[in-house]
Amino acid sequence: MYNLLIAAGVAILTLSLFILAFNLTWWSALLIAMAMSLVAYLLAVRFIMKKVMAIIEIAGKDLQAQRFEKAIRGLKDALKYGKWQIYVEAQINSQIGSIYYIKRDFSNAFTYLEKSFFKHWASMAMLAICYMKRQKKDLMISTFNKAVQWTPKESLLWSLYAYCLNDGGETGKAVEILEKGLKKLPGDAHIKENLEALSEGKKMKMRNYGDIWLQFHLENAAAVIQKRHMAAVGGRMPRRKNAKR
Numbered sequence: 001m002y003n004l005l006i007a008a009g010v011a012i013l014t015l016s017l018f019i020l021a022f023n024l025t026w027w028s029a030l031l032i033a034m035a036m037s038l039v040a041y042l043l044a045v046r047f048i049m050k051k052v053m054a055i056i057e058i059a060g061k062d063l064q065a066q067r068f069e070k071a072i073r074g075l076k077d078a079l080k081y082g083k084w085q086i087y088v089e090a091q092i093n094s095q096i097g098s099i100y101y102i103k104r105d106f107s108n109a110f111t112y113l114e115k116s117f118f119k120h121w122a123s124m125a126m127l128a129i130c131y132m133k134r135q136k137k138d139l140m141i142s143t144f145n146k147a148v149q150w151t152p153k154e155s156l157l158w159s160l161y162a163y164c165l166n167d168g169g170e171t172g173k174a175v176e177i178l179e180k181g182l183k184k185l186p187g188d189a190h191i192k193e194n195l196e197a198l199s200e201g202k203k204m205k206m207r208n209y210g211d212i213w214l215q216f217h218l219e220n221a222a223a224v225i226q227k228r229h230m231a232a233v234g235g236r237m238p239r240r241k242n243a244k245r
Contacts, residue, residue: 094123121151152184
């Protein structure tokens with residue numbers, strides 16, 4: 001990473017300068033060199049991250065305006081800064097992969113999600129679901145395990161993990177995952193509700209998480225909207241009035 005190389009270069013230059021020019025002892029020069037290196041590194045990081053965040057902010061506005069392709073192009077342009085700072089490339093890949101996934105372009109999504117940031121729980125969950133749909137159960141489990149390890153306080157993540165296990169016929173393991181999630185998030189209403197549902201042999205209640213659940217495309221959005229409409233009119237589809245003759 002270029003920022004680390006810059007910091008190392010500043011350290012070597014400072015160390016040489018203070019030993020040769022100022023005739024300081026090596027350990028005194030080393031302390032000064034380390035301090036200068038740290039300052040150089042922090043300044044370089046701040047400079048690069050400011051540019052990256054500006055691009056992400058613009059991409060966010062494009063997403064709000066439904067300009068998906070423009071947002072993706074902007075984020076792809078930011079990948080060039082991945083050579084400068086560690087994890088920048090992975091974080092941008094997470095963003096790009098998530099957008100493709102939401103658009104149901106799963107082929108392109110998978111390419112970027114495979115290189116996503118391990119602390120970006122949503123993209124990690126999407127990657128795990130991609131593995132599930134590709135019949136790669138072991139990779140699905142290892143991806144979910146990595147996601148909950150780094151983001152243990154996200155309720156939906158635990159429920160998604162359990163949902164995918166249950167969907168694959170492993171209700172017992174799904175229950176175990178929800179029990180682990182409940183230990184990390186004591187009293188979480190959604191996890192408790194899903195745990196009770198599985199224990200009683202019922203379907204998990206994922207719609208309680210709101211529209212964010214629909215972004216993972218594990219349930220047909222149109223069907224959900226239709227059911228909401230039916231509930232709003234008392235569980236019945238509205239009758240069509242007979243046309244007057």
